[in-house]
Amino acid sequence: MKSISYTYFLLCLPILFSCNTEERVSREVFDNVKRESAVKRISEVQIVEKALAMGNEISDEAQEQLMSTLQNAIEENGLVGALNFCQAEALPIVKSTGSDYGVEIRRVSNRFRNPADQPKADEEVLLGAYEYNHEAGIASEPNIQKLQNGEVLLYTRAITIPGQLCLNCHGDISTDVPADVADTIDQLYPEDKAKGHKVGELRGMWAIRIPRKEVISRL
């Protein structure tokens, strides 16, 4: 009932103005109604869809940044040099892509290399679902989960091992990872769990916390 009379009021506004009664409906009231209707017209479905699109775009961009930096580092300094570079630069690269969009980005994994990439409680559930799907051979889609009463939208997306390049540092020690690389990994990451992977396996997931206001400001 409320929304019908509200819509009716909005529909009437142009008529009121065309009748030249601008004095009666002050500019301020008109602006308030306009602002309010702009807020009301955004549905939860639109917010979730936009957050999903933003998450896809941001994770694509962060991934591209990481890949091009990794490839350059390998070309210029070899695998061991690239390892040191990754240790120094991977987190800052991911963070800076996040701050460009006003979001917080993480790459998380239960088989983490950097202990900072262990999943938090709310991420763990989703990572578990991706792991389950992977084991069961079910394709995993990116997902949006509402946190803090919907004030934050948590975007998640599976990260798999796309090719042989990754196995230089994440593959089997006896066949894929050169000995000097394995030694450096042991020195840099004594708790490393990120070796022994095969192409196509789940490596972890993107976890991007998008504030609701950032989504709305882009709608």
Ligand code: HEC
């Ligand atoms: C030159 C070695 C090297 C190569 C090649 C490499 N990585 Fe990594 N990877 C690392 C290092 C080092 C870290 C830890 C970075 C840090 O300390 O923040 C890491 C961390 C990660 C993480 C974050 C989770 C964790 O375990 O800490 C993901 C996800 C990941 N790598 C995926 C990949 C994928 C996918 C590829 C192939 C496209 C790849 N890596 C290729 C060295 C490498």
